[in-house]
Amino acid sequence: MTMLLDTDRVAAYLTDHMPGFEGPLTAQQFPSGQSNPTFLIRAASGIYVLRRKPPGVLLKSAHAVDREFRVQSALADSAVPVAKMYLLCEDDAVIGSAFYVMQHMEGRNLNDPRLPGMSPGERAAIYDEMNRVLAALHDVDVDAVGLSDFGPPGNYYERQIGRWSKQYHASETGPLPDMNALMDRLVDRIPAPDGQRSLVHGDYRIDNMIFDAHGAQCLAILDWELSTIGHPYADLAAMVMQWHMPAGEEGRGLDGFDRATNGLPHDEDFIAAYCERRGLSGIPDFGFYLAFCFFRLAAILQGVKRRALDGNASNPELGLRYASVIPMLASKGLDALGNR
Numbered sequence: 525m526t527m528l529l530d531t532d533r534v535a536a537y538l539t540d541h542m543p544g545f546e547g548p549l550t551a552q553q554f555p556s557g558q559s560n561p562t563f564l565i566r567a568a569s570g571i572y573v574l575r576r577k578p579p580g581v582l583l584k585s586a587h588a589v590d591r592e593f594r595v596q597s598a599l600a601d602s603a604v605p606v607a608k609m610y611l612l613c614e615d616d617a618v619i620g621s622a623f624y625v626m627q628h629m630e631g632r633n634l635n636d637p638r639l640p641g642m643s644p645g646e647r648a649a650i651y652d653e654m655n656r657v658l659a660a661l662h663d664v665d666v667d668a669v670g671l672s673d674f675g676p677p678g679n680y681y682e683r684q685i686g687r688w689s690k691q692y693h694a695s696e697t698g699p700l701p702d703m704n705a706l707m708d709r710l711v712d713r714i715p716a717p718d719g720q721r722s723l724v725h726g727d728y729r730i731d732n733m734i735f736d737a738h739g740a741q742c743l744a745i746l747d748w749e750l751s752t753i754g755h756p757y758a759d760l761a762a763m764v765m766q767w768h769m770p771a772g773e774e775g776r777g778l779d780g781f782d783r784a785t786n787g788l789p790h791d792e793d794f795i796a797a798y799c800e801r802r803g804l805s806g807i808p809d810f811g812f813y814l815a816f817c818f819f820r821l822a823a824i825l826q827g828v829k830r831r832a833l834d835g836n837a838s839n840p841e842l843g844l845r846y847a848s849v850i851p852m853l854a855s856k857g858l859d860a861l862g863n864r
Contacts, residue, residue: 529563529619530619530620531548531550533619534549534565534574534619535547535548535549537619541611541613545569546568546569547567547568547569549565549566549568550565550567551564551566555842560575560577560749561575561576562574562575562576563575563576564628572625572626572628573628574623574624574625575589575592576621577621577623578831578836588749589622589623589749590614591674591748592747592748592749593609593612593624594674595671595674595723595748596609596626597609598669602660603660603663603664604664604745605743605745606745607626607628607629607744608627609624609626609627610625611625629743630737631734631743632734632735632736632737633731633733634650634731634735635730635773635776636776637766637776637778637788638771638778638781638786639786645787646740647786650735651788651794653735653742654730654733655794655797655801657742657745658763658798659798661723661728661745662722662724662756662759663802664722666723672753674751674752675752679717680721680752680754680755681710681715682711683754684816685707685710685711685819688819688820688823689707691824691826692823692826692827695826695827696830697826697829697833700851702851702855702857703822705858706815706818706819706854706857709815710816710857713815713861714812715808715809720755720757721753722754722755723751723752724751724754724755724756725745725748725750726749726750726751726758726762727747728745728763729763729766732747733745733746734746758817760795760798760813761813761814761816761817762820764791764794764810764814765814769849770849774845774846774849775849795807795810811861811862812861815858816857818860819854819857821853822850822853822854825849825850828846828847829843829847829850831843832844
């Protein structure tokens with residue numbers, strides 16, 4: 525389903541509220557972005573990106589475009605690459621839901637982590653850059669950038685498991701015993717606090733980044749909807765989890781791919797490089813963090829499936845295809861915990 529955008533109302537609003545904007549404008553929806561529909565805006569004054577909440581009844585705390593806008597604005601002068609934020613509109617009366625407008629980043633969006641067409645050296649450089657940027661993100665001083673209240677206090681994993689378990693049950697479309705078992709066992713395996721409290725992206729992966737058109741430099745991290753103050757290993761484990769997904773357009777993983785021959789790091793090497801950059805001696809019980817990420821992705825995709833069935837997804841057919849992996853995710857989460 526293509527989501528229509530009232531370009532006349534958007535142009536009128538931006539003309540009145542965004543300095544330097546000049547219409548008229550045209551809008552083209554990006555095919556990706558199942559959660560918050562995203563549009564390429566071409567106007568007389570330049571090219572922009574508009575990201576909005578979807579219409580319809582939404583789960584509480586989901587589709588938080590205001591949080592996306594806030595965190596990227598806060599990181600504008602940090603070592604973390606982000607697009608420039610121009611405007612946030614929280615008035616649903618303008619186009620039917622809240623939206624924000626940001627800079628359009630000219631560069632490469634790499635959807636396939638196998639990086640086809642690149643040399644082993646080029647692939648290695650991209651993955652090392654992803655490692656560097658992730659370490660920089662987790663080293664951000666959240667107090668200094670004004671994000672100390674961006675997430676509640678307390679145990680991040682306890683909070684996240686509780687939140688996504690509720691979201692999953694609210695979106696449930698049928699019984700899945702592995703998912704129920706995974707939720708129960710994660711609660712029992714939450715590690716003791718280690719004192720780390722950092723900004724986390726929540727969906728850090730290669731297709732949520734823009735790279736320089738001709739090199740490995742990351743120009744911007746995108747899709748900050750799940751960002752919060754939490755524990756950094758959740759982002760690291762999310763990357764590793766993605767690599768264990770099936771290779772191809774939908775899984776976007778590296779399962780069965782010969783990483784060594786093609787210049788891509790093995791899990792242990794990537795984790796070791798991250799620890800070296802952050803001055804860490806290692807990560808105990810990484811299986812818990814990996815299982816947590818399988819669980820969270822399953823819960824997110826269950827919400828996509830529910831919206832697709834209800835007719836509120838930006839692309840229902842694609843959403844249902846993505847959701848078909850939910851049983852596999854629950855199974856892999858249990859395997860990561862070693863509880864089979």
